Amino acid sequence: MNSAAIPEQEGRSPSSDLVGLTPKRFRKKKLIARFLAHAYRDPVLPPNTKKPAALIYGADDRLSAGIALSNGLQHVGLISINLVYPLLICRLVGAPIPVVEDMLAIGMMVLAFGTIIQVLRLGPIGSGLMLPSTFTATYFAPCIIAARIGGLPLAFGMTLFAGGFEAVIAPLLNRLRTFLPVELSGLVIFMISVTIGIAGMRQMLGPTAGPVSGAEWAVAATTLGSMAALNIWAKGLARMLCALIGLIIGYISALATGVLTLPLLDPVFRAQWLGIPHVRHVAWSFDATLMAPFAIASVAAAMKAAGTVTICQKMNDANWVRPDMQSVTRGVLADAVTTVVAGLFGTFGTNTSTPSAGLASATGVASRNVALAAAAVFFALGFCPKLTAMLAIMPRPVVVAALLYALAFILINGLQIMMSRMLDARRTFVLAFGIIGGLTVEIFPNSVKLLPDSIAAIAGSSLVTATVIALLLNLVFRIGVRKTATLLIEREQIDPQKIDDFFIKQSNTWGARPDVAKRASFGVIQLVDAVAENCWSHGAMAVRASFDEFRMEIVITYPGEKIEFPDERPSADQIRDSDEGARLLAGFMLKRNADRVRSATKEGRCTVHFHYEH
Amino acid sequence: MDVIEQLAGSVTILEPRGRIDSVTAKEFGERVINLLNIGRHQLVIDLNSISYISSAGFRQLLIAKKSTLEKRGKLALCGISGEVKRLFDIGAFDELLPVYSTREESIASMQ
Numbered sequence: 170m171n172s173a174a175i176p177e178q179e180g181r182s183p184s185s186d187l188v189g190l191t192p193k194r195f196r197k198k199k200l201i202a203r204f205l206a207h208a209y210r211d212p213v214l215p216p217n218t219k220k221p222a223a224l225i226y227g228a229d230d231r232l233s234a235g236i237a238l239s240n241g242l243q244h245v246g247l248i249s250i251n252l253v254y255p256l257l258i259c260r261l262v263g264a265p266i267p268v269v270e271d272m273l274a275i276g277m278m279v280l281a282f283g284t285i286i287q288v289l290r291l292g293p294i295g296s297g298l299m300l301p302s303t304f305t306a307t308y309f310a311p312c313i314i315a316a317r318i319g320g321l322p323l324a325f326g327m328t329l330f331a332g333g334f335e336a337v338i339a340p341l342l343n344r345l346r347t348f349l350p351v352e353l354s355g356l357v358i359f360m361i362s363v364t365i366g367i368a369g370m371r372q373m374l375g376p377t378a379g380p381v382s383g384a385e386w387a388v389a390a391t392t393l394g395s396m397a398a399l400n401i402w403a404k405g406l407a408r409m410l411c412a413l414i415g416l417i418i419g420y421i422s423a424l425a426t427g428v429l430t431l432p433l434l435d436p437v438f439r440a441q442w443l444g445i446p447h448v449r450h451v452a453w454s455f456d457a458t459l460m461a462p463f464a465i466a467s468v469a470a471a472m473k474a475a476g477t478v479t480i481c482q483k484m485n486d487a488n489w490v491r492p493d494m495q496s497v498t499r500g501v502l503a504d505a506v507t508t509v510v511a512g513l514f515g516t517f518g519t520n521t522s523t524p525s526a527g528l529a530s531a532t533g534v535a536s537r538n539v540a541l542a543a544a545a546v547f548f549a550l551g552f553c554p555k556l557t558a559m560l561a562i563m564p565r566p567v568v569v570a571a572l573l574y575a576l577a578f579i580l581i582n583g584l585q586i587m588m589s590r591m592l593d594a595r596r597t598f599v600l601a602f603g604i605i606g607g608l609t610v611e612i613f614p615n616s617v618k619l620l621p622d623s624i625a626a627i628a629g630s631s632l633v634t635a636t637v638i639a640l641l642l643n644l645v646f647r648i649g650v651r652k653t654a655t656l657l658i659e660r661e662q663i664d665p666q667k668i669d670d671f672f673i674k675q676s677n678t679w680g681a682r683p684d685v686a687k688r689a690s691f692g693v694i695q696l697v698d699a700v701a702e703n704c705w706s707h708g709a710m711a712v713r714a715s716f717d718e719f720r721m722e723i724v725i726t727y728p729g730e731k732i733e734f735p736d737e738r739p740s741a742d743q744i745r746d747s748d749e750g751a752r753l754l755a756g757f758m759l760k761r762n763a764d765r766v767r768s769a770t771k772e773g774r775c776t777v778h779f780h781y782e783h
Numbered sequence: 784m785d786v787i788e789q790l791a792g793s794v795t796i797l798e799p800r801g802r803i804d805s806v807t808a809k810e811f812g813e814r815v816i817n818l819l820n821i822g823r824h825q826l827v828i829d830l831n832s833i834s835y836i837s838s839a840g841f842r843q844l845l846i847a848k849k850s851t852l853e854k855r856g857k858l859a860l861c862g863i864s865g866e867v868k869r870l871f872d873i874g875a876f877d878e879l880l881p882v883y884s885t886r887e888e889s890i891a892s893m894q
Contacts, residue, residue, distance in 0.1 A: 217872075488872075665804050665835070687866055691835070698805040698837050741879050744838075745845045754874070755838040761873040 208289040209537070213297030213496075214485055221487040225533035228298050228485050232536050240534050241542025243409055244301050244525050245550070248543075250412035251304040252276065252560055253571045254365075255517045258309065258324065260568065261368070262316040264450075266436050269561040272321075274446035274551045276304065276516040281548035283507030283519050287500065288540040296500030298481040299529055299540040300521045302507050306579055307470045308518035310364040310632045311462040319454050325512050326453035327463045332508030332518065335467040335474075339501035342475055343494050343782075346719050347647070349472065352596050353603075353639050355586030357469040360607045360635045362580035367611055369572040372565055381566075384426040389566035392419030396574045409528060412574060419567035420559075428564050440558040446551060451515035462633045467508070470520045474504040477521040484530050524578075591680065595646040599639050607635025652679050653715040658697060660705060665694045672714070679716045685781050689714065689723055692762050692779045696725060696732075699755035702748070704730040704775070716783070723779040731768045731775040734760040786814055787832075794893050795823040796886065798862075800832040803840030812843035816850060824856025827889040831862030836870055844880055857881075859889035 212229045220227045226236075255276055259269045283302030290297045308331060315324040338345065373381050373389070396415030399407055407414065423429035475492075478500035483489040500521065508518045525543075529535040550556055563571075587600055609616060610631040617625045628634050656671045669690050676686030693712055697705075710727040734756040743750030760766050765780035784807040787798040795818055803811055818826065826847070830836070844860070851858040861883045863871055871877055883889040 663806075665802060665806070669835075691866075691870070694804065694835070695837050698839055701805065738875060741845050744842050745849060751838060751842050754841065758838055758870070758874050 208291055208295075211290075213290070213537070215493075217488075218485065219487040220485070223530075223533055224484065224535060226536040226539075228481070228535055228537055230536045232534070232538050234542075236534070237536070237538040237542040238546075240532065240539040241544075241546050243406070243532075244522070244528060244539065244543040245546045246410040246413040247524050247528055248280070248301055248303040248522050250416070250571055250575055251306075251522075253563070253568055253575065254304045254306060254309050256560060256563060257368070257372070257568055257572060258312050258316060258517060259321075260372070260565075261313055262321065264321060266558070266561050267447075268321070268450040270436070270440070270554060270557040271446045271448070271450055272516050273557040273560050274554065275448065275514050276511070276551075277547045277557075278446075278551040279507065279511045279514060279516055280304070280519065281544040281551070282510055283503065284540050284544040284547065286506060287503040287521065288537045288544075290499065293502060294499060294506055295503045296478050296481070296496045297537065298478060298485070298496070298500065299525075299535045299537050300477060300481055300500065301525045301540055301543045302504070302519045303522040303525070305470060305473075305518060305520035306361050306365050306576065307466045307473065307520060308463070308508075309368070310361065310630055311459065311466045312517050313368065314462060314630055315456070315459050318459070319456060321450065321515070322452035322454045323456055323459070324517065325451065325515050326455045327459050328512030328516075328518050329453060329509055330455065330460065330512075331463040331467040331470070332505050332510075332512055334464050335471045335505035335508060336502055338468060338471055339505055340498050342471060342497065342501065348640065348644065349468065350590075350596075350643065350718065352587050352590045352592070352600060353636075353643060354469065354472045354476075355583050355589070356600055356603050356639050357465070357583075357632070357636055358473075358579060358586060359583030359604070360632045361469065362576040362583060363607065363611070364630075364632050365572060365576045366580070369569045369576070372569050382428070384428050385564075385566040388419060388423045388426055388428050388564060389570045391422040392416070392567050392570035393573055395419075396570070409531075412571065415574065416563075416567065416571060419564070419570060423564040423567060428566065429562070433562055433564075436562055437555060437558045440554040442555050443552055444554040446554070446557070448515060451513075453512070461637075462630045465633055465636045466518070467505075470504065470508070470518065471501050473523065474501045474521045477523050477526050480523070480526045481529070481535065484526070484535055595650070599642045599646060602642060603635040603639030606638040607631040610634045651715055651717045653713060656712040656714070658710040658712065660701065660707065660709070663697055663701060665697070668694050668697070668712075671712075675714055675716070681716055681721060682783060685721055685783050688762055688781055689721055689779065692723060692759055693725065695755055695759055695762070696777060699732055699752055699759070700727065700729065700775075703752070704732055706730075718783060720783050721781040723781075725777045725779075726774055728774050731770050731777070732756050734766050734768070736760070784811065786811065791827075791890055794825045794827055794890050796827045796829060796890075798829045798832055802835040803833060803843070804835060804837040805839040808837070808839035808843045811840070812846055815843070815847040819850055819854050819856065824851065824854045825893045826851060826856065826858050827886060827893070828858070828860050829862040829886055829889075830860060830867055831864070833862075833867050836867055838874075841870075841874060841876055844876075848880060857893050859883055859892050861886050861889040 214229055226232050252273060255272060259272060280302045286295050287300045289295050312324045315327045372378055392415055395418040396411050399411035399414055403411060475497045478497045479492045482493055482496060504521055511517060511519050590596060617628045620628055654675050672686045672690035676683060705727045706729040708728045710725060713724045715722045732752055735753050738757045739750045739753040744754045763779040764782045768775060768777040784799055784801040789796040799811055848858050859881050863882060883892060
């Protein structure tokens, strides 16, 4: 632990406030104290977690209200740019200003709710990590289609469906990796940004857009230019909040050039400083033909949430090796529940905020208290109608500039994810044909008119078309992707170096990660050590290693008895003083070394199966 | 497996090189016992040059710890990193064995 920089934990026991209460109140307060202890006060990181030197406040560290609030405000400033997504969806379907105001106010409260349930651990929900919620580009394209077909109620109803779908796939994410490889999530992210970029540009240049004045072009250039300039050349807080500052500059330039006139500002003048948002716009409807685009978007949201939780795990642990899938699942479930609540209260899908994870990494402040402070700020802002009215009347060039700024990072992020893999012929075809298919739908929207109506609704989305093409090709091209090799070990000629060399050679040939090859090599050598004396009776041991990009499987077969793989390490006395204790230690280490172990004996031959995630 | 042996005052430093597995563990264990038998009761084992250690190796380290205590001596381990550190972690051996970051810290612990 980096003790020099760490503030002391509060160390209060949940029962310290319970003295002097009546029995009934005592029980009630004790229950609440227990709930809070479990949901928030108990450490979220494993006991052996080592805090990285660059991290000042880890997830479990407590900090003062002042530091928490100032950091929380930074996160709110960072996230607020994404309010442009629900705003533009409402604009595209011509929602009236009061509805937009209510939707934004409720939206901010939903973000507060999502941030809180992520940081708490309620049942199976919540990673416990500092991960604020934000509106996401992921649901943008499906929501536009839904809102155009059935108005906002259909967008809200399908958002409910998307949240539910995300909750269903959350526990299955790890097993779905074969069907959803990393490069495919890169393609989805890339296509999301392309869809948004084109939707934004259609606001200015599309066939149904009003003519763009010179002043509007100037406001768009000033807004986008200031955001980009601050991001590139500014330092500290100005750089961190460049999008928010750019938005303010956009409003000022719109006022100065007459793009934003006094009559347009009327809803802001009429709005109160404090007020409770209405839910009169909330209604839901569903359309089965839209399930595919929303399901694909929710898979993308789940994958992104899983990625962000992983970033936070890594940020908090200097010895991080691989994602803690339990924490990932809890984080994705919290994300899913937030999207369900968003649909329920009449706003759009949310996701964990990746820029917030970046900000926490940059500032070294990843305490859960910051997330609570950010949630409090969002919740308070939801009761400020003047602010939501100001956002609701955002001038067209400012909306488009903000959108282009936000999507620039998403687009490049998508490209980076795609290029992070070694692009062999299989992946090249999957990605290239997916992108071409998606762009074809954007450039030639009439091309889907040849299809039956039920399919046209799905194929009309470039995101869905690109994803479906890539998913199908990925499945087809997986034929023959698994590689195998076998090593025979004679009982009388055991050579650990030979086993090690086998794994080094095979991992180089297959492109397997060295750390996985080392674990596999240790597993075989340790097993040979453990069984050679008593369990392996005679003859040769066959080691069959197989590999694809997601896993390495080692199947070891030898004539003889199987060894035990205990969950608990034997005591020091057992290990030292008996051969049985030494064997149990070997079994314990083998179990911990692999991601999954199983063994069976049949007709005098034992088979041990080691599974390593890749 | 080679073992480099050095003296730092009354402390004997052992630096095994290569692998401590079922083939070499016994030989290494015997080397430690021999040192204790000739009166060298303060031992530092520097694992910096070890590329692999199996459960048999860990067993020998636990035997070495007990034997040292029986002779009223002291044992300290250091130089644990990379793959060896991973193996220490999966067996949680830092709970059972006295582990220090550096050779200097190990020697200082003997005082």
